[in-house]
Amino acid sequence: MLHTVNKSPFERNALDSCLRLAAPGSAILLIEDGVYAALKGTAQTAKVEAAAETHEVYVLGPDLKARGIEESRIIGGVKIVDYGGFVDLAVAKGTVNSWL
Amino acid sequence: MSEEPVFDTQGVVRKFMFVNRKAPYGTIYALEILESVLISAAFEQDISVAFLDDGVFQIKKGHDPKDLGMKNFSPTYRALGGYDIEKLYVEKESMEARGLGPDDFVVKVQVVPAAELSKLMAEQDVLITG
């Protein structure tokens, strides 16, 4: 399963709920305002780093670029994908769960 | 115009879970998902409905939104049994975090911890979350 999160973790609980309910081994893709969860050195970083130990965690590159977030500021265990990568993930994982 | 839509699903039964995460009335999500659940009932799929986060407030007893000019749709959850939708889950952590208990709901639900709901979600073919 692929979980997508599109809300900032500083404003909403979508990421927390996703992390609580996403089964180990499933994939999590941060998109739109959800990409702020991929930043190093924030109040959210520790939980995302922990999630990257048990899940595949991705972040959507175009949404990082749009928000001026450099690759160097992304948590090590989080992989950057483009739109094609998003589609590949959705196909590979079969079921998509959108945390809105 | 037929009474109910007829689609050839070739006898394939998929597992659908509707996941409610938003409080009622403030946004349209709760009502839209409820309508989707009712429509999906016509397709004879394996349907379940989960309530977590602020979604647990959707089924709290005693709604009365008429002064807002809105319809109280919480009684409709009690109609789901008649549509053969019997699997209603509430996430225990969300319920308890909001000071609610099993007796606060308008409809009979199974209260399940996050770990169990996580497994149920992982079994689904389709998840519709709002």
Added chain:
Amino acid sequence: MPYTVNGNTIETDEEGYLMDLSLWTQDIAAAIAAAENVDMTDEHWQVVNFLREYYNEYQIAPAIRVLTKAMKEKFGAEKGNNKYLYDLFPYGPAKQACKIAGLPKPTGCV
């Protein structure tokens, strides 16, 4: 097309369902039935009243499958079946009877 009942104009949507469900009366039901060419008998009223009770309890108009099941539970198999309901309401029990009962079109009904 609005209905005129006892000198009052009752607004409907383009398919003839009441815009304001709270305005429903038996006279309005009779006017809708006349427009639908349904000759209301006690059996028709029983279905219409049953639909109104269902709506009051659940706030939705039931799908036909759900209506027949609920009718069967309350009135028995001879009334809780498609043929009985279609004989009473030839254009579809859920659709036509709901309209006469002043309810919205059943959800999921296209």
